[in-house]
Amino acid sequence: MTPEELAKHLNETGLFERDEVAHGELSMWASRDGWVAGAEHLKECGRCRFDFFTFISAVDLEDEGFEVVCHLYSVRRQHHINYKTLLPRTEPRLRTLKGLWLGADWGERETHELFGIDFDGHGDLRKLLLPDEFEGFPLRKDFLLMSREIKEWPGLKEPEEVK
């Protein structure tokens, strides 16, 4: 189905809050509590059939909070969807999608250690990429790269500007 048709079908189910089609791609936002219900529909519905798990990650939108993005694909119907939800910055928790797609396991572990988002029901949110002693959530916007803070990168200025 084209993104517009898919958006129309999904809006009719009432499980999603809003949609947006840009550059030929579809994004659907669900509420935080409707995250799993919407995902179940995307997986089981005959016209959607999203059986391929592409990735799950998050975007730090500073004041608006964290936007969790889960990209899914359907091998049979050959359409994509960016399934998103917005979490407040003060309370970043979400239910896990581990029961629906096996790939969500590692994706959620990675999102947890890099952003600090808790996934209820996952049960095993150990560190995946970072060493166990690492403190802080690196991909948040308030985590600064120390090497850049200490000394400015010399390549920022053009050679003519440097005296």
Place this chain on the structure above:
Amino acid sequence: MGLVDRFDLPQPAKFLLNWGRKYSLWVMNFGLACCAIELIAASTSRHDFIRLGVIPVAHGPRQADLLVVAGTLTDKMAPALKRVYEQMPEPKYVISFGSCSNCGGPFWDSYSVTKGVDQIVPVDVYVPGCPPRPEALLEGILMLQDMIGKESLKERFERRDATEPKAQPIVVGGGPIFQTQIEDE
């Protein structure tokens, strides 16, 4: 250990022993990232560092005398590198291959990269490049062989004894080696 490292040998003997050592290096491949592929390419038929006497690949650090660290070292991997380096017997040499192991390279501002392998192990030769051509590794090996040719083993072992403590045996269950009681549970 022996005469060689306790006394300053006469020049001809020193020359001969250094000559034997520099042309029979057995390399331990600590290839981590992209530079490892260029390291392997340097060991295959076109560039071939075996003609310099460096044999690929030692089966383990206990049998190697040259360690080539090729690729980015992360903070998570650093203890493993230290452990491998400590397992190698003296005299041992380290070549840092590629800009990531020299100084952090293109990942100089990353939160998880060790900016330079020389923070963990002492390095003899740095080979710059990203990745360096296999010919650069050949030049690095030649430089190392020059260094070994002029080396004095006595100074080397004196330096080692001054900095590293004597190795302690590891006893299962703890305690000194004489009092071992294996109880069945």
Place this chain on the structure above:
Amino acid sequence: MPSERSAGVLPGGPGEGVQVVIAGEGELATQEMTLSIGPQHPSTHGVLRVVLGLDGERIASAIPVIGYMHRAFDKLAEARDYRQIIALSNRHDWLSAFGNELGITLAVERLMELEVPERAQWIRMLVAEWNRVLNHLMFLGSFGLELGAMTPMFYAFREREDIQHLLEAATGGRMHFTYNRVGGLKEDLPRGFLKESSDLVRKIRHRLLDYEGLLLGNEIFKKRTVSIGVLPGEIAKSYGVTGPILQASGVAEDSRKTEPYLHYDQVEFEVPTGAHGDSFDRFLVLYRRIEESLKIIEQVHDKLPAGPIIPAKMPKNIKPPEGWTYVRTENSLGETGYYLVSRGGKEPWRLKMRTPSFHNVSMIPYLLEGVLLPDLIAVLGSVFFVVGDVDR
């Protein structure tokens, strides 16, 4: 245990003080042993650590521990502009570096709605397919090496040297090309490139027969890989596995066919699939993909148009407009995708690199359950991954 006898304490000599207990018939108590393989190990393709729980010779559980090559690409990308990101992204799937760059340039071009000149698109296809051959040759060689066959490794590197020499003439790099620019390419192909390229295609096609003789027909190779490490298609899709592994499990999913980018819809090639999803099928699919790539390269030689390789008026600072996009390309190991969120600046707000190796490695616990320890390397070698891609 009732039929246990104690042989008491052995008198004098070594072992004095050791209690010896003899268990009765069939009552040997076994304990699960934990074996940690890696991160520095000659057999794993880089710094991957696998913690095995062994019950005798059978693997009860296998947990990959990754992160030893985590270099924080996502965070570094937020501090770099797009030219620097192209140069940095190379370093992830280091066996076929061009594929990584391609995804980023396609993502930025989609957001900016740029028209990439025709010649640039065809040359991109050419270099991308050569990269695919480079990558697959490496895995052909290393899979053989892990099972004990040393010759294919040297043959593979012989071929790789020839291809790297060819690509170095065009791009200047042996491994990290940085040939793409947003909007097109850095510079045009040198004179004589196409002739050398077609000569090399013929040479490699002839030499591929060596691998067939050495490995594919080899009884030892077949015995060690057929029916070992079977991965069903549904599980693979749920994990997000792509590329030769997914195709070997019977799912003919290839972005070049389903959503053609560049001009893949104007060249003819097939997507080889496997019937059983075992290690042998994965290897066979890899081998056949090389042949398909060589076919594509020959067609590109015929169809390459003349023209510019970058639009005439490219801004010095690339600033894509505000928005988000996800672009996926069929890289050698599977689907490499970039989720780019831009806020109009010259650095991205968020750039997520979705790598195929991450998902390929995440299904190792499923794949290795119940496998015998001697078959561990045959299975691990058939899971095609590059550690830089896994950890980013």
